[in-house]
Amino acid sequence: MLTNLDLIELTEFRRExxxxxxxxxxEVETARKIADALKPLSPTRILTGLGGHGVAAVFDSHNDGPTVLFRAELDALPIExxxxxAWSSMISGKSHVCGHDGHMxxxxxxxxxxxxxxxxxxxxILMFQPAEEDGSGAKAVVADPAYQEIQPDWAFxxxxxxxxxxxxxxTCAGLINCASLGLKIKLNGKTAHAADPEDGVSPARAVAELIxxxxxxxxxxxxxxxxxxxxVTHVRIGEPSFGVAPGEAEIFATLRTAGDEGMEGLESKARTLAITTAEKFGLRVGFEVCDDFAASINDPDAYAVAKKALDSIGVAYGDAGVPMRASEDFGVFGWDAKAAMLxxxxxxxxxxLHNPDYDFPDDLIPLGSAIFERxxxxxxxxx
Known part of the structure; x- marks a missing residue:
C-alpha cells in the first residue's frame, strides 16, 4: 500500500x-539517483554497472521459490x-518523452x-536497464556475468x-512488439567539380534507385x-555545396519483421540489393547495423499470470492495439524466462510517445505499481 506521502515523494522523484x-x-547520474533511492528500502543486494549503467535491486526471501524480474528503462531520447x-527538461536536445521516467x-x-x-x-529483481532506445541495453545486461547471479524465471x-x-x-499472448533493425548503407564513389560531373562517380542515381x-x-x-x-528514414548525398558533385552517400533503412526468424532473410535481401545497385553504378558499398531489437513475445503462462493480476485488482484490459509494429528490447529478457509486456x-x-509535448501522467504511478505488486x-x- 502506498501512502499519500509516498505518492508525493515518488511524483517529485519522477519529475526530477x-x-x-x-x-x-x-545514464551515469540517472543510475546513481536510482541506486540512492533504493538504499533506504534495504534490498538484499544492489547491483550496479550491469550491461553499462544498469542497476538491479534484489529482494530475497531466503526461501525456495522462483525469481521474478520487473523491468524499467533508464535512458531518454535526443528530442527537444x-x-x-515546471519540470521540463533542463538538458538541451534531450528529454524523457518516452515515459521511462515514469516506468522507473x-x-x-x-x-x-x-x-x-x-x-x-x-x-x-527490480531491473533498471540502460540503453533501451537503441536496442543494445537488454542484450548487454543479459550478457553481463553478474546477471547470471539473478537469472529470473519470470519477467514483466x-x-x-x-x-x-x-x-x-x-496485452496479448504471443507477439507484442516486432523485431527491428537499423541498416546503414554507405555508398562511396568519387567527387568531382560540379561543372565536370563525368570526372567523378556520383552515388545520386544509385540512391534514387535504391529508395x-x-x-x-x-x-x-x-x-x-x-x-x-x-x-527509409534518412538519406544524405555528398556535402551541401553547389560546386561539388557528390562522391558518397548514406541511406538509413529500418527493417521490421513479426519475429526474429524473418529478420535475417530481410536483411540479406536489403544488403544484396545495395551491393547489386552499387556495382551497377561503379560504387563501393559498406554496411553498419544499428538499433537491433529482438521481437518481444509474451509467454502464454506469463500472460495468464498478468491477466489474473489485472482481474484481481479490477483493471480493464484487452488486446486493443496489440501486437505493435514498434520495437522494444524487453523481449531479450524472455529468451530464458517466461515474460510478458503490458x-x-x-x-x-x-x-x-516521442512527441516533444509528451509527459508521463503521474496518476499512473500507483496503478502501475499495484499491477506489479499483484x-x-x-x-x-x-x-
Whole structure:
C-alpha cells in the first residue's frame, strides 16, 4: 500500500528524473539517483554497472521459490522538449518523452511496498536497464556475468502506450512488439567539380534507385508471420555545396519483421540489393547495423499470470492495439524466462510517445505499481 506521502515523494522523484534526462549509454547520474533511492528500502543486494549503467535491486526471501524480474528503462531520447511544465527538461536536445521516467518510478514504488511487506518465497529483481532506445541495453545486461547471479524465471514490464483509455491495459499472448533493425548503407564513389560531373562517380542515381526498391522489400500489412516492413528514414548525398558533385552517400533503412526468424532473410535481401545497385553504378558499398531489437513475445503462462493480476485488482484490459509494429528490447529478457509486456493507457487523446509535448501522467504511478505488486504476490506470496 502506498501512502499519500509516498505518492508525493515518488511524483517529485519522477519529475526530477524528467528534468535531467540522459541518452542511451550515458545514464551515469540517472543510475546513481536510482541506486540512492533504493538504499533506504534495504534490498538484499544492489547491483550496479550491469550491461553499462544498469542497476538491479534484489529482494530475497531466503526461501525456495522462483525469481521474478520487473523491468524499467533508464535512458531518454535526443528530442527537444516543448512542454510548459515546471519540470521540463533542463538538458538541451534531450528529454524523457518516452515515459521511462515514469516506468522507473513505478518500480521504485513497488520496491517500497515489497520492503514493507516482503514476499514469502523466491526473489524479486527490480531491473533498471540502460540503453533501451537503441536496442543494445537488454542484450548487454543479459550478457553481463553478474546477471547470471539473478537469472529470473519470470519477467514483466509495463510500458505507457497513448491511444488507450486511462488505466486500460493492452496485452496479448504471443507477439507484442516486432523485431527491428537499423541498416546503414554507405555508398562511396568519387567527387568531382560540379561543372565536370563525368570526372567523378556520383552515388545520386544509385540512391534514387535504391529508395523505392528498399521500400518494396517490405510494405507492411497484417502482423502475421509474413509481415515485412522497410522504412527509409534518412538519406544524405555528398556535402551541401553547389560546386561539388557528390562522391558518397548514406541511406538509413529500418527493417521490421513479426519475429526474429524473418529478420535475417530481410536483411540479406536489403544488403544484396545495395551491393547489386552499387556495382551497377561503379560504387563501393559498406554496411553498419544499428538499433537491433529482438521481437518481444509474451509467454502464454506469463500472460495468464498478468491477466489474473489485472482481474484481481479490477483493471480493464484487452488486446486493443496489440501486437505493435514498434520495437522494444524487453523481449531479450524472455529468451530464458517466461515474460510478458503490458501496455498501460494514459488516455485516448494523450500526446504520443516521442512527441516533444509528451509527459508521463503521474496518476499512473500507483496503478502501475499495484499491477506489479499483484503479480509479485500471486507468484511469491506475502511473508
Amino acid at each position: 528524473l524528467h528534468r535531467y534526462p540522459e541518452l542511451s549509454g550515458e 522538449e516543448r512542454n510548459d511544465i 518510478t513505478m518500480l521504485l514504488a513497488l520496491g517500497r511496498m515489497i520492503s514493507r511487506k516482503p514476499v514469502a518465497q523466491g526473489r524479486i 514490464a509495463i510500458h505507457i502506450e497513448p491511444g488507450r483509455p486511462l488505466g486500460y491495459v493492452s 523505392p526498391e528498399l521500400d518494396a522489400l517490405g510494405q507492411g500489412g497484417s502482423l502475421d508471420d509474413d509481415f515485412r516492413l522497410v522504412t 501496455c498501460l493507457g494514459p488516455g485516448e487523446d494523450y500526446a504520443a 503479480i509479485a504476490r500471486d507468484l511469491l506470496g506475502t511473508a
